[in-house]
Amino acid sequence: MEWTAEFRARYAEWWPQAEPLLAAHDYSAAFKTYPWPTFADTPWTPVAKALGQSRIAVVTTGGLYRPGVDPPFDVGALGGDVSYRAIPRETAIATLAIAHPHFAHEVAEADMNTVFPLDRLEELRADGVIGDLAPTHFSTMGYAPRAADLAEETAPAIAARMRAEAVDAALLVPV
Amino acid sequence: MCHQSGGLIQRAIEAAGIPTISLSNNPTATRRVRPPRWTRVRFPRGSMLGEPGNRGKQRAVLEGTFAALGTIQTPGGHVELPYRWEAPPVMFRGKALTEGSYG
Incomplete structure (x- = not known):
C-alpha cells in the first residue's frame, strides 16, 4: 500500500x-496532531449475488472477545492493539467480554446486538432475508492508532479468512 | 477512531473481492477513510444498531443497510437511515449523547 x-x-x-x-x-x-490517513479513492467490488443467496460476515471494532477462550485485547497499550479475534457464529453473544475502553459499555452489556448483531442476523437468515451466516465473524479494537499495521496485517488476514469461508458480503460495525 | 479502524478493514475486504457496507454515526471520520459503502445512523457512540432490546429497530437498521449494499452504485456512497435514539442519552465522559461519536 x-x-x-x-x-x-x-x-x-x-x-x-x-x-x-x-x-x-x-x-x-x-x-490534534495525529497523521490521519486520508483517501481520495476507494476499493470497489460490485455486488454479485442477491442478498437472499448471500453468506454474510460481520466485523465489530468494539473489542469483543470470548473470556476464558480468547486472550483479551491489550487495553493498556498506549499505541493500541491491532490484533483481531475470530468469533464463531454459534457464540452466545451475551457471554462476550468488551475490552474497548472508549465507549460506555452499559448499552452493549444490556444487549450485545447493539455492537455485534449476530442474533438479529440469525433471525434475518431464518426469515430468508439473507442467505447464510458465515461460520466466523470478527472483532478488533477501535483504538488502533497504528493504522498502517492494522491495514497491512490485520485487515488482509480478516479478508483472507472471509475468502476461505466463501463470504459474499461483509458488514462492518464501528463502535 | 473506531470509524478509521473499521474503515481500513472494510477497504481491505472490498479490495480482496468481497463487497462491504458499514454503519457510521460519525460522517466526518467515515469520509476521511472513504469506505466503499456506508449507511449513516443517528445513534450515540457505543450503540450502532439502536436501543438495547429493540429488536424491530435493530432489524430495520440491518435491512436498510443491506438494501443500501444493493443500491449504492458510486464507490464511497452512503444512505441516510431515518431512525433516531428513543431512550435516555448515553453518558460518556460527562457528556450526554443521543447521536454521534464523542470527539
Missing part, C-alpha cells in the same frame, strides 16, 4: 509528543 510508508514516518514523528498525552488520557490533545 502506497500510503503506509509515509504514514509510518509521520506516526514516528507524532509518537514522542503524543505518548505522554495518551498516558495522561488527554486523547483530545494527543490526536
